[in-house]
Amino acid sequence: MARSDILVGVEVGTSKVCAVVGETGREGTLRILGVGSAPSRGVRKGEIVDIAIATECVHDALADAETNSDAEIGSVSVAVTGSHIRSFNSRGAILIPSERFEIDEEDVSEVAVKAREVNIPTENAFLHSIIQHYYVDGQDGVLNPIGMVGRRLEADYHIIHGVKTRLQNTLRCIRENGVQLDEVVVNSLASAQAVLDQHQKDLGAVVIDMGGGVTDYIVYENGAVRHSGVLAVGGDHISNDISLGLRIPLTRAEKLKVEEGSTVLGQGTPGEMIVLKNDAGFSGKEVEREMLNTIIHARVREMFELIRKGIESEIPLHLLGAGVVLTGGCSLIKGIKDVAESVFDLPVSLAREAGVSGPKSVLNNPQYSTAIGLIKFTQALRAEEEDPGLFGSVLQKIGGIFRRKG
Ligand SMILES: Nc1ncnc2c1ncn2[C@@H]1O[C@H](COP(=O)(O)OP(=O)(O)OP(=O)(O)O)[C@@H](O)[C@H]1O
């Protein structure tokens, strides 16, 4: 069956719902045709809290995307996140039957099943089972065991799972709009496809996607996913801190953060004030710039420190030679790179979409990394399905309730 060369990635984020439409080329190229977006409602900390309203927002984003890309959207890949998402590393092992010594595709599927024979809560579903390394009779670093001679096949996987019902709500918002689901991918894994190239994955890198309600992160080492996590804290919490700390309405705090906020301390004129004009329901006020930046700095530093602790429990930071890549709307906060550098003691860069063409306004906007990454993930998966010889891809995933349409 001929595959459509139009792929769409949808993120139902806490701040915005966006749908990115891309056209894939035979040589693995990707061109963004257009984006649709709508302010998000009915979503809190990356999860649906009002399905009817969130479905409307998805509708608006899809309609906008169709107009802007001049394409008809029949199916989409969608990102999922939330504090319920968990991950762990697991090893599977099987013995190859004695009548044959050559490892085949079925053995590889079986070893993946073995790695998932661990207890996860009954209400949870597997989302991804990402191959890290194969071992054949104790030999490590095997990229593709198929066809190799061996008696014992082992494999390490990074497994990601989450609460089924909480995940299904996001999927329903899509299906209610009459579009089919291609792939369901966790935010961090999607974003990493957009902002990391293979070289960075090989050297070792962390991607931190700082959104409005959640911060998703993922760690690559030696080309494989080693760790991932979700912090239920994002830019909304920074705005909330500003609102409480400076005693101004939340909407003004959000605007102040975006227009004037920075994490840089001690560089302005001492006592410098920012004038907030009066507005409906707000009589205006002057706030101290240093105070604003102190509030932002404290929350951002705390977020990075929590992530650093999570990563260090799995892998020494010095193994991550390509450092940290920041994306998501919050990565636009001025000075944020310096805070990350001081917390992680690693090189830090702001995301740039790798190997994608299209409007600069889309490619340079870190708020679209997840949706663009969804397209790249789906594109890579399809290429792998069409050419199973591309074995060893980290994109290998498992079936289950979230498998694409039949
Ligand atoms: N120029 C900017 N400076 C500072 N913060 C910004 C800027 N632009 C956007 N933000 C913040 O980025 C956040 C939204 O980012 P993003 O669009 O990546 O979130 P989301 O994907 O909708 O949410 P999530 O992934 O958490 O569910 C908001 O907190 C917003 O205030």
Ligand SMILES: [Mg+2]
């Ligand atoms: Mg997001």
